[in-house]
Amino acid sequence: MPRKRIKRFIQVMETVDVSAHCDVCKTQIINGTEYYRVTRGHRDYGNDSIDAIEYKDICSDVCLHEEILAYGNEVSNTKFINIEKDTLELHQYIELKPNNSEV
Numbered sequence: 001m002p003r004k005r006i007k008r009f010i011q012v013m014e015t016v017d018v019s020a021h022c023d024v025c026k027t028q029i030i031n032g033t034e035y036y037r038v039t040r041g042h043r044d045y046g047n048d049s050i051d052a053i054e055y056k057d058i059c060s061d062v063c064l065h066e067e068i069l070a071y072g073n074e075v076s077n078t079k080f081i082n083i084e085k086d087t088l089e090l091h092q093y094i095e096l097k098p099n100n101s102e103v
């Protein structure tokens with residue numbers, strides 16, 4: 001006998017990026033423009049070092065240079081840094097206003 005099936009409605013909550021700012025100069029990075037995604041950290045504490053991993057959004061070559069210099073001056077036994085240049089892709093959303101009278 002075939003299994004009986006019904007359809008049910010489910011909702012899924014997800015977290016998406018809707019804005020981004022440069023972690024060096026705090027300028028807003030415009031959606032669709034190029035930026036640097038920097039991942040940095042160390043391995044001083046073995047597996048616990050995962051807590052030391054930082055992700056940074058960087059807006060320009062000037063700010064990237066500043067970030068690298070700052071990281072170079074930090075004191076730790078081990079270091080790693082990964083730099084990726086990419087195009088910022090933010091989630092598009094419409095901000096709902098309270099008591100919106102438009103139909």
Ligand SMILES: [Zn+2]
Pocket residue numbers: 022023024025026027058059060063
């Ligand atoms: Zn910047």
